[in-house]
Amino acid sequence: MGVLGAQGKVGKAICAAVEAAGDLELVAAVDKDDPLTRFTETGTQVVVDFTHPDVVMGNLRFLVDNGIHAVVGTTGFDSARLDEVRGRLSGRPDVGVLIAPNFAIGAVLSMRFAEQAARFFESVEVIELHHPNKADAPSGTAYRTAGIIAEARKQAGSAPVPDATTTELDGARGAEVDGVRVHSVRLAGLVAHQEVLFGTQGETLTIRHDSIDRSSFAPGVLLGVRQIGGRPGLTVGLDPFLDL
Amino acid sequence: MGVLGAQGKVGKAICAAVEAAGDLELVAAVDKDDPLTRFTETGTQVVVDFTHPDVVMGNLRFLVDNGIHAVVGTTGFDSARLDEVRGRLSGRPDVGVLIAPNFAIGAVLSMRFAEQAARFFESVEVIELHHPNKADAPSGTAYRTAGIIAEARKQAGSAPVPDATTTELDGARGAEVDGVRVHSVRLAGLVAHQEVLFGTQGETLTIRHDSIDRSSFAPGVLLGVRQIGGRPGLTVGLDPFLDL
Amino acid sequence: MGVLGAQGKVGKAICAAVEAAGDLELVAAVDKDDPLTRFTETGTQVVVDFTHPDVVMGNLRFLVDNGIHAVVGTTGFDSARLDEVRGRLSGRPDVGVLIAPNFAIGAVLSMRFAEQAARFFESVEVIELHHPNKADAPSGTAYRTAGIIAEARKQAGSAPVPDATTTELDGARGAEVDGVRVHSVRLAGLVAHQEVLFGTQGETLTIRHDSIDRSSFAPGVLLGVRQIGGRPGLTVGLDPFLDL
Amino acid sequence: MGVLGAQGKVGKAICAAVEAAGDLELVAAVDKDDPLTRFTETGTQVVVDFTHPDVVMGNLRFLVDNGIHAVVGTTGFDSARLDEVRGRLSGRPDVGVLIAPNFAIGAVLSMRFAEQAARFFESVEVIELHHPNKADAPSGTAYRTAGIIAEARKQAGSAPVPDATTTELDGARGAEVDGVRVHSVRLAGLVAHQEVLFGTQGETLTIRHDSIDRSSFAPGVLLGVRQIGGRPGLTVGLDPFLDL
Numbered sequence: 001m002g003v004l005g006a007q008g009k010v011g012k013a014i015c016a017a018v019e020a021a022g023d024l025e026l027v028a029a030v031d032k033d034d035p036l037t038r039f040t041e042t043g044t045q046v047v048v049d050f051t052h053p054d055v056v057m058g059n060l061r062f063l064v065d066n067g068i069h070a071v072v073g074t075t076g077f078d079s080a081r082l083d084e085v086r087g088r089l090s091g092r093p094d095v096g097v098l099i100a101p102n103f104a105i106g107a108v109l110s111m112r113f114a115e116q117a118a119r120f121f122e123s124v125e126v127i128e129l130h131h132p133n134k135a136d137a138p139s140g141t142a143y144r145t146a147g148i149i150a151e152a153r154k155q156a157g158s159a160p161v162p163d164a165t166t167t168e169l170d171g172a173r174g175a176e177v178d179g180v181r182v183h184s185v186r187l188a189g190l191v192a193h194q195e196v197l198f199g200t201q202g203e204t205l206t207i208r209h210d211s212i213d214r215s216s217f218a219p220g221v222l223l224g225v226r227q228i229g230g231r232p233g234l235t236v237g238l239d240p241f242l243d244l
Numbered sequence: 245m246g247v248l249g250a251q252g253k254v255g256k257a258i259c260a261a262v263e264a265a266g267d268l269e270l271v272a273a274v275d276k277d278d279p280l281t282r283f284t285e286t287g288t289q290v291v292v293d294f295t296h297p298d299v300v301m302g303n304l305r306f307l308v309d310n311g312i313h314a315v316v317g318t319t320g321f322d323s324a325r326l327d328e329v330r331g332r333l334s335g336r337p338d339v340g341v342l343i344a345p346n347f348a349i350g351a352v353l354s355m356r357f358a359e360q361a362a363r364f365f366e367s368v369e370v371i372e373l374h375h376p377n378k379a380d381a382p383s384g385t386a387y388r389t390a391g392i393i394a395e396a397r398k399q400a401g402s403a404p405v406p407d408a409t410t411t412e413l414d415g416a417r418g419a420e421v422d423g424v425r426v427h428s429v430r431l432a433g434l435v436a437h438q439e440v441l442f443g444t445q446g447e448t449l450t451i452r453h454d455s456i457d458r459s460s461f462a463p464g465v466l467l468g469v470r471q472i473g474g475r476p477g478l479t480v481g482l483d484p485f486l487d488l
Numbered sequence: 489m490g491v492l493g494a495q496g497k498v499g500k501a502i503c504a505a506v507e508a509a510g511d512l513e514l515v516a517a518v519d520k521d522d523p524l525t526r527f528t529e530t531g532t533q534v535v536v537d538f539t540h541p542d543v544v545m546g547n548l549r550f551l552v553d554n555g556i557h558a559v560v561g562t563t564g565f566d567s568a569r570l571d572e573v574r575g576r577l578s579g580r581p582d583v584g585v586l587i588a589p590n591f592a593i594g595a596v597l598s599m600r601f602a603e604q605a606a607r608f609f610e611s612v613e614v615i616e617l618h619h620p621n622k623a624d625a626p627s628g629t630a631y632r633t634a635g636i637i638a639e640a641r642k643q644a645g646s647a648p649v650p651d652a653t654t655t656e657l658d659g660a661r662g663a664e665v666d667g668v669r670v671h672s673v674r675l676a677g678l679v680a681h682q683e684v685l686f687g688t689q690g691e692t693l694t695i696r697h698d699s700i701d702r703s704s705f706a707p708g709v710l711l712g713v714r715q716i717g718g719r720p721g722l723t724v725g726l727d728p729f730l731d732l
Numbered sequence: 733m734g735v736l737g738a739q740g741k742v743g744k745a746i747c748a749a750v751e752a753a754g755d756l757e758l759v760a761a762v763d764k765d766d767p768l769t770r771f772t773e774t775g776t777q778v779v780v781d782f783t784h785p786d787v788v789m790g791n792l793r794f795l796v797d798n799g800i801h802a803v804v805g806t807t808g809f810d811s812a813r814l815d816e817v818r819g820r821l822s823g824r825p826d827v828g829v830l831i832a833p834n835f836a837i838g839a840v841l842s843m844r845f846a847e848q849a850a851r852f853f854e855s856v857e858v859i860e861l862h863h864p865n866k867a868d869a870p871s872g873t874a875y876r877t878a879g880i881i882a883e884a885r886k887q888a889g890s891a892p893v894p895d896a897t898t899t900e901l902d903g904a905r906g907a908e909v910d911g912v913r914v915h916s917v918r919l920a921g922l923v924a925h926q927e928v929l930f931g932t933q934g935e936t937l938t939i940r941h942d943s944i945d946r947s948s949f950a951p952g953v954l955l956g957v958r959q960i961g962g963r964p965g966l967t968v969g970l971d972p973f974l975d976l
Contacts, residue, residue, distance in 0.1 A: 104446075104447050106364075106447045106448065106449035109357075109361050109364065109449055110449065112360075113360075113361075113451070116353070116357075116488055117353050117357075120349050120353065120463075121350075200349070200350075200460075200463060201457070201462065201463065202348075202455060202456060202457030202458070202460030203348050203349075203350045203351075203453065203454060203455045203456070203457070203460035204350065204453070205350035205353060205354065205452070205454075206450070206451075206452040206453075206454070207357070207450075207451055207452075208449070208450040208451075208452065209447065209448070209450075210447060210449075211446060212446055212447070213445070213446030213447070215445050215446040216444075216445065216446030216447035218445065218446075219364075219445065242364070
C-alpha cells in the first residue's frame with residue numbers, strides 16, 4: 001500500500017501504524033513534491049490520502065484510472081465532489097474508494113449509537129470539546145452527529161425537545177442544528193472530545209468519545225485498507241465497514 | 245391492566261405512570277393482602293409484577309393459567325425458575341411473559357452498545373456507582389454488562405485486556421467478571437449510575453447511564469405492557485422489544 | 489426556629505430536615521396566609537425564608553425589627569435591596585441576616601475552588617446543565633461562577649483565554665460573561681448540575697457539582713441557622729460560614 | 733539552570749519547556765553518563781532532577797554541598813531519605829531543595845481541594861485511571877489523596893463513610909486507604925487521570941484531573957525553579973509554592 005500526504009501529521013502517524021502492523025507493507029510514501037506515478041511504478045494496490053481539498057480530486061482521478069483503491073481522510077467533499085467520484089468509478093467498477101470524515105472507530109461508534117438511541121429519549125444535546133487552536137465551531141463531527149440524531153427523531157415522529165427557556169444570554173443555549181442544540185468548548189489541554197447527552201424522565205444516557213492522539217485515526221484507516229479491495233464503488237463513512 | 249406490588253416504591257411509580265399515560269387504564273392495583281382473583285374479576289389483560297422472589301412464581305402460575313400477560317421486574321430468576329415459567333407457558337401458547345432485570349431504557353441501551361463496541365477496543369472496564377444503602381457489589385446490571393462484554397470479546401477472538409499491574413493494594417483493581425474488571429462505588433447523593441469505559445490507542449469511548457429516580461423504570465415497563473400482547477411465550481430482557 | 493414559605497417545595501424539605509436534626513426545634517411553620525406575628529408569639533429566634541421576591545422585603549423588615557435572625561434563600565436581591573437590608577440592620581446591630589443564592593454546600597465549594605484555581609490555567613469554560621423547565625439561561629449560579637473566575641483572572645493579570653475560532657454557527661461557543669464562556673444544557677432527566685473546566689498545556693482540572701434533590705439545600709441552611717446568632721449584620725453568600 | 737536525567741522522557745519535556753520559557757536559561761543538560769561537575773563548571777544555580785531512586789541521593793549530596801538548589805521529581809523518598817536530605821541541608825542553610833511527587837498543578841490543586849471539601853460530605857471515594865502499562869495500583873497520587881482526605885475527616889471528627897455492602901465479589905469495593913475506598917482503572921487510550929467523588933444527601937461534588945501529556949509536569953517544575961532560590965531548606969510537595 002501507499003500513503004499520500006506522507007509528511008503531514010496524520011500521514012506520518014499512518015506510515016508508523018502500517019509499519020507496526022504485521023500484515024501490511026508500505027511500498028510508497030508520497031508527499032506534495034513527489035510524482036503520483038510512484039504508485040504505478042511500485043504496483044501499489046491501495047493508497048491512503050490525507051492531503052488537501054485542492055489536490056485530492058486530482059489524486060483520485062489518477063488512482064481510479066490506474067485501478068488503485070483509495071482510502072481518503074481529506075476533507076471538503078460535498079455532494080458535487082462525491083458525484084464526480086461516483087462518475088469516475090462507473091468506468092472502473094473493480095475499484096473501491098472509501099471517503100470518511102472520521103476514522104476514529106470510537107467516533108464512528110458514537111454516531112451510530114446516537115442514531116440508535118435517538119428515538120427513545122425526549123431530550124438530546126451535543127457538547128464537543130477541542131483544543132483552542134480549532135477554527136470552526138461546532139466541529140464537523142458534532143454537526144454531523146446532530147444531523148443524524150435529528151433525522152432519526154424525525155423518522156420516529158419524536159416531539160420537539162422540551163425547552164422552557166424564556167430569558168437567554170445570547171449564545172448560552174448553543175447553536176441549533178436541525179432542532180438539536182450543539183455546544184462547543186475550546187480549552188487548552190484538550191485534544192478532541194464529544195459528548196452526546198440523552199435524557200428522559202429520571203434517567204440520562206451519555207455517549208462520550210475522547211481522542212487524545214492523532215494515532216486514534218490509525219486503526220480505522222488500517223481497517224479500511226484491509227477491506228477496500230472487497231468493496232468496489234464509493235463508500236462514504238467508515239460505518240459499513242464495521243458490520244454493526 | 246393491573247399492578248402487583250402496587251404499594252411498593254416501584255409499584256406506586258408504575259401506577260402513577262399508567263395514570264399519566266393516555267392509552268392505558270389501571271383496572272386493578274393489588275398488594276400482598278389482596279386476592280389475585282381481583283385480576284380475573286376485572287378482566288385485566290396485562291399485569292405488571294414488582295413483588296418479591298418468594299411470591300412471584302405463585303403470581304405467575306395464576307396469571308398464565310388465567311390467560312393474563314405479565315410484565316415482571318421482580319428479581320431472583322435463575323435458569324430453573326425461567327424453565328418453570330416456560331413449562332407453564334407451553335400449556336398457554338397465547339400468553340406472553342416478559343421478565344426483565346432492568347426496565348430503564350438507558351440501561352438496556354447501555355448494555356446493547358457495550359456489546360456492539362466490545363470487539364473494537366483493546367481495553368474495557370466497568371464502573372458502577374450507587375447510593376450507600378445497596379447491599380450487593382457489583383450491581384446485578386454491572387455483573388451482566390461485564391458478562392455480555394466478555395462474551396462478545398470471546399466471539400471476536402479478542403486478546404485479554406492489557407494490564408501490567410505487578411504491585412496491587414488488595415482490591416484496587418476491582419472485581420473480575422469473566423476477565424472484565426468491575427468497580428463498585430458507594431456514595432451518598434447518588435442513586436444508580438454506570439460507566440462502561442472502552443479504550444484503544446489514542447482514544448476512549450464511554451457509555452454512561454444515570455438513573456436518578458425510580459420513575460426511570462416506567463417508560464420501559466409501559467413499553468412492555470403495550471407490546472406483550474403481541475409477543476406470546478417467554479421473553480427475557482427488554483432488548484427484543486426495542487427493535488434495535 | 490421558624491420557616492417562612494413552609495408549604496413550598498424547598499420549605500417542606502427544610503421543615504423535614506429540621507425535624508430530622510436533633511439539635512434544632514421547629515416552633516413556627518408559616519406560609520403566605522399566616523400572620524408573621526406567629527414568630528413573635530412563639531419567641532422564634534431564627535427564621536428561614538424561602539418565599540418570593542414580592543414579599544421577602546416585608547418579611548425581613550418584620551424579622552429585623554423584632555430582633556429575629558434570618559437565613560434567606562429567596563431570590564431577587566440586587567444591590568439596592570441589599571443596601572436596604574443593611575440600613576435596616578444598622579438600627580438592630582444584634583441581628584444577623586444571611587442571604588445566599590445557593591445553599592448547596594457542593595455548589596458553594598465549587599465556586600470557591602473555581603476562584604482559587606482560576607489564575608493557574610490558560611483556559612476556562614463553564615457548562616451548566618438543568619431540567620428543561622428552567623426559564624433562564626445561564627443559571628444564576630453559572631453566571632456568578634463565571635464572574636468570580638473572571639475577577640480572579642483579572643487580579644492575577646491573566647491573558648485572555650485562547651480561542652482561534654473564525655467560523656462559528658451562531659451560539660456554538662456559548663454566552664460570554666466577563667470573557668468566560670458559559671454553556672447551558674437543558675435535558676429531561678437532569679436536575680441541577682455544573683462543570684467548571686480549567687485547562688493548560690497537557691492537563692485539565694474539572695470541578696463538577698451535581699444536585700439531584702431539593703434536599704441538597706438543607707445541610708447548608710441548617711449550617712446557616714446554627715451560626716447566624718453569632719454573626720450579626722448582613723452576610724451575602726454561605727462562604728464565610730464554611731471557614732475555608 | 734540545569735537538568736539531571738535530561739535524556740529521559742520527562743527530562744526532555746523539561747528541557748523543551750525551559751527553552752520555550754523566556755526567563756530561564758538551560759546551561760547544563762546532564763544524563764547518566766555525564767559527570768555532575770558539569771553543573772559546577774557552568775555555575776548552574778538550580779538543577780531539576782528526574783532520575784532514579786538509585787542515584788538521586790548521590791545527586792542531592794553533590795548539589796547541596798556545592799550550593800546548588802534542587803527541584804526533584806524522582807520518586808522513592810521515604811521519611812529516612814527526607815531526614816537525610818534535611819541533615820545535609822543543615823550544613824548549607826542557604827540552599828533550597830523541593831521534592832514533589834507530582835508537579836502537575838492540576839493534581840496539586842485536586843489534592844488541596846479534596847482536603848478542603850473532606851469534612852463537608854458523608855461519603856468520599858477516589859477513582860484513578862491510567863494507561864495499562866502502569867505497574868502499581870493505586871497510583872501514588874491516589875494513595876496520597878486518600879490519606880489527606882482521611883486525615884481531614886479525622887480532624888473534623890467525621891463519622892465513617894456509610895456502606896451497607898454485605899455481599900461483595902472480591903475486590904469490587906476497591907482498596908481501602910485509611911477508610912477511604914480507592915479504585916484503579918487501567919485502560920489503553922488513557923494517560924493519567926483521577927476523580928475524587930464526594931457525596932451527601934442529594935448532591936455530589938467531583939474533582940477530576942486529566943493529564944494527557946508529560947508536558948503537564950512542566951509548568952509546575954518551572955514554577956519551582958523560579959521560586960526555589962527564595963525558599964531555603966527542604967520543601968516537600970509543590971503546595972507551599974502555590975500560595976493558596
